[in-house]
Amino acid sequence: MPSSPPGGFEVPLWRSVAVFRFASLAYVGILVLRDADRYAHPLAAGAVLLVMLAWSGVTAVGYARPAHRGWPLLLADLGVVLLILAATPWVVGRPALAAGVPTLAVAWLAGPVLAWAVSGGRRRGTVAALLVGGADLASRGRIGQSSLTGVILLLLAGVVVGHVARLAVTAEERLQRAVELEAATRERERLARDIHDSVLQVLALVQRRGAHLDGEAGELARLAGQQEAALRALIGGAGPPPPVDPAGDAVDLRTLLGRYASTAVQVATPATPVPLPAPAARELAAATAAALDNVARHADGRAWVLVEDEGATVTVSVRDAGPGIPEGRLVEAARQGRLGVAQSILGRIADLGGEVRIVSTPGEGTEIELVLPRRDG
Template sequence: MTDADIRTVTGGMAAARRHGKHPKVLRMSVELPLWRALTGYRILTLVYTLCLVALSYRRYEHPLGAAAYMGALTVWMALTWRRTTSPERCTRRFLIADLGFAVGGILITPLVDSHARIMDGSPTLPSIWTAGAVLGFAIKGGWRWAAVASSAVAVANLVERQELARDTIHNVVLVWVASVAIGYVVEVARASERTLARALQIDAATRERERLARDIHDSVLQVLAMVQRRGAAIGGEAAELGRMAGEQEVALRTLVAGGMVPSAHGARPGGAATAVPYAAGESGVGEAAPVVAAPPPVAGGSCDVRALLAPYASAGVTFSEPGAPVELPAAAAAELAAAVSAALDNVWVHAGGDAHAWILVEDEPHAVIVTVRDDGPGIPEGRLADAEREGRLGVALSIRGRLRDLGGGAEWVSVPGQGTEVELTVPKGTAPEGGRRGKARA
């Protein structure tokens, strides 16, 4: 179940509540097919048992007694066949009554049939319909309930036959083993279902937490870092304000990094970066980077990536694009633009305000590739991993997290003294929500 599916269900439930209606509960149950199969089994075996009794009607010592039992059993099935269509309808009281019909039919068989026919292997009145009552216990309560019910049937069969005949023991053991095995499988399936539901809850919570962390990094953390730096430069009361902003930045980074739970599918996409305009030359290494004002995301349809990336061009940024439109789903294009913004932020942080950056857009048959390159000093080996451990999550969330949601990836190539190159790849036809997620390359 994807995030889009979860949002669709919860949105429908919210709409139903607003209109005063009770929302329909969508139950994800691995045992529902078993209940349907049990219902079909009980109906088919009833038909088979009726035919069996009808064919042997004249052979019974008291055929009217056999007919009376089969009539009662048919009425019982007509009144209760829906009870086995769902676990809510199949109550413990019903299961006991159903088993009572089966055991009662076995015990009255000697009263309506001759001893010779019974010893010759004649079936009991309920015949194989009895297994349906036992299977109901197995599906409802697991293997322990199944063992109790099948044991009751076994005792009834031994009383009816009055001896330990081979075929009787064979049938008893077969019913006992089958019901216990099905009951155990049902218990395992329920445990797996609970584990899956818990995993989906954790995954959804993780995605939301990572989305919030990414938005915080793209806006609040950088504003706090700017206030800290400006306050230190101005001095006086502003310096104290800057110091407090710096403390809050560190605390917030620690909270964001500590609350992160690794997710195989990445974070859910957040919005574009919030613009915080100030000169790029004022940023130093290790400080917050200037946030480039990205165009707002376009809702729905497709979008030309060039239109979203063109505003990044400036005296310090060279933008190169194909001559034809580069189309991506609007949400995917917005996420790619936000990742480019974060990559440019890293250029100003690590290369300084005097660095020059180049943005190259390539429209490949199956993907859109955007390369961000600078002429800075490069990134020392292991620095990206160290930054992530320190709580600086620009690369982990604003770049890798966004592209991972789109089924793409990011690759860094950095040589000391020769600058850094970041290649961002987004497969065509992907969207952050509800689409197929691929494996990130970085």
């Protein structure tokens, strides 16, 4: 599915603004021809009409290019309309305006209001409508119900068109994200097929051929089986990277910890997401990985990971059935400069304001609890 170009949904809106300018200018031309004999300076009215025609062409070309839709053109657009409104009392004449003759700009003055609304949404459209509407009222000889109605219509146009423009931008961004996600999913499926046809089959063969062997060959077969299970879990259910919450930059801890599941490591998580700020979630996952590494080094590699979301705190428990940690062993390891537990686990959680609880009985295994409090903001 091809992705839409940047600003693709806004292009029809800008074209509509250009069409409106020329259509409203045609209406202005008809009124000028009809009321020219009542103007104080009819020739000046013709000159103003030519200026409006030229400026309509400039804005049509300028707004057609995304790079030119910035403040210089927007302010110039508004300034041209305000100058025409300021010249109206002299060109038309106060007596003619008081008699009900329309101003020179008439509906053409809504052009910058629409342009500001498309470029910046409701607020920007409202500001432009108030400025143009105020200048229009100031240029008239008398303020009646029709003139007030014109200002109200300008405000409504600024609000409604601005709202539609923002909806178009939001829809385009969501479509772009959907297209990128679809492309990433297809790429993952292609890689999964390639891995299944090559790497997974080799790992499965090594595991089957070496399962009955002893020594290093048997250990190699066991590791091959673990990697096969981990790869199958990754390509089968991991999906794209952990979803990010734009409001809080949060990720689902379940997705990060699910990567460690294998034939030797069982990971149990809640059925609902466990959102955490991205830095905290990554550090907690890294501490869990360090704990599992210790299990692989000092126990038989089999471990159970349990995630508990208690609202105010999130607890990750890593349990094994290994020989346990002798009393004083952690202190002795730190004294010898072996800081795996002290830095990789205790240090990470302490930096996050959490707590690590280690319960170990020789011969009965070890349980490490990583407790992380949730903090507002």
